Amino acid sequence: METPTLDEASWARTRGMRRMRAALQSSLLFPALSSFCRLTVRDREHLRELDGPAIFVANHVSALDAVVMAEALPARYRHRSVVVAAADSIFKRKWEARLAQVTVDAFPIPRGGGARPHLEYLKQLLEKKWSVIIFPEGRLTATGAIGAFRKGAAILAMDAGAPIVPAYVDGMYEVLPRFRRVPRPGRVTVTFGPPLRPQPDDDYDAFIARVEAAVRDLAGPKGVAVEPPGASRSEGPNYWY
Numbered sequence: 001m002e003t004p005t006l007d008e009a010s011w012a013r014t015r016g017m018r019r020m021r022a023a024l025q026s027s028l029l030f031p032a033l034s035s036f037c038r039l040t041v042r043d044r045e046h047l048r049e050l051d052g053p054a055i056f057v058a059n060h061v062s063a064l065d066a067v068v069m070a071e072a073l074p075a076r077y078r079h080r081s082v083v084v085a086a087a088d089s090i091f092k093r094k095w096e097a098r099l100a101q102v103t104v105d106a107f108p109i110p111r112g113g114g115a116r117p118h119l120e121y122l123k124q125l126l127e128k129k130w131s132v133i134i135f136p137e138g139r140l141t142a143t144g145a146i147g148a149f150r151k152g153a154a155i156l157a158m159d160a161g162a163p164i165v166p167a168y169v170d171g172m173y174e175v176l177p178r179f180r181r182v183p184r185p186g187r188v189t190v191t192f193g194p195p196l197r198p199q200p201d202d203d204y205d206a207f208i209a210r211v212e213a214a215v216r217d218l219a220g221p222k223g224v225a226v227e228p229p230g231a232s233r234s235e236g237p238n239y240w241y
Contacts, residue, residue, distance in 0.1 A: 009108065009121075012101040013130070018079055021102060025078075029103055030071050033064065036183045037175055041072045042191040047165065049195055053131045055164045056081070057153050057211055058190075059146045059219070060135035062172035064183075066104045069133050069167065072190040081131040082107040082122070084152075086139075107132075109152075119155065126160040136208065137227070144173040146216055147227030154198075154208035163195035164211050168218035191218045 011017065033039070047054075054077070058069055066083040073081065085106040091097040100106035109118050122132055134156075136149035157164045171188035193214050198207045216223030 009101070012105050013082070013125075017102070021105065022075075022079055024103060025070065029067060033067055033071065036185045037064075037068070037172075038187045039068065039071060040187065040189045042189060044072070044074065044192055046192045046194045047074060047077070050163065050165070053080075053126050053129050053162050054195065055126075055153050055157050055162055056131065056133045056167060057136055057149075057164050057215065058133075058167040058169050059141070059215055060137045060139065061141050061144065061169060062176045063140070063178070064176055065135060065169055065172060066100075066106065066133065068169055068172060068188060068190060070104050072167070072192075077131050080129065081105065081133050082125060083133045084109050084122070084135070119152070122156055123160045126156065126162050131162075132156060136211070140178040141173065141227050142178065143225075143227055144177070144222075145225035145227040146212075146219065146223060148229075149208050149212040149215075151204045151208040153211065154204040158198050158202070158204060158207060163197050164207075165195050166193040166211055166214040166218060167191065168193075168215055168223070170219065170222065193218050 056069065056073070056077075058065065062068075066085070069083070070078050070081070082105045085091065085100060085108060090100050090106065091108045097106070097108070107118070107122070126132065134153045136153050137147040138150050139147075141147060153164055156162065168191045169188065170191070171186055174184065175186040175188060176183040196211055196214060202210070
């Protein structure tokens with residue numbers, strides 16, 4: 001399937017779709033998740049420091065991470081956030097793309113080039129008070145460890161003037177890692193950190209390095225291990241960022 005154009009993606013953010021998404025999440029999606037995943041959210045009070053849109057950054061361990069992050073966010077962000085997803089992954093199949101757009105407002109980013117217009121569109125969404133959820137490793141972990149972060153989130157934050165909120169998702173690797181088709185019941189915790197803003201001497205690389213360090217710090221001992229380069233090679237190339 002071809003990557004959806006930006007105009008085609010905008011239908012998922014209309015008022016009517018936002019209302020439908022909220023109803024689907026509360027009546028179907030989140031109850032289905034809770035049938036096998038007991039979710040705990042920690043330190044969400046850090047989000048009270050925010051007075052505008054933000055970029056929420058988390059480690060990427062499961063195909064259900066976007067659903068977990070959506071449920072973990074307070075309603076004021078949940079209903080005005082897009083989830084960055086690989087255009088060559090779930091957007092390859094039309095039905096899967098539409099399902100992701102309807103349920104969590106997935107937004108496609110090409111991994112093989114041509115991502116600049118999509119990046120500019122995300123900046124425009126931030127300016128319109130929309131938030132963005134990004135998994136900066138660019139692919140699902142193969143080992144459970146956190147991989148190196150790509151700098152797309154830093155580019156968005158620094159260019160659009162939005163803070164980055166680090167988060168660590170713990171337990172989803174045991175519930176539904178990339179190599180398992182049926183979830184295993186378990187406990188999942190999402191821990192938020194304080195919002196991060198670039199320092200005067202930060203460039204994109206320095207800022208995303210601080211963001212990665214913050215996520216690893218939230219992970220505690222689990223944040224020490226580093227996903228080996230190429231460990232997820234079978235999934236395809238990394239996101240452009």
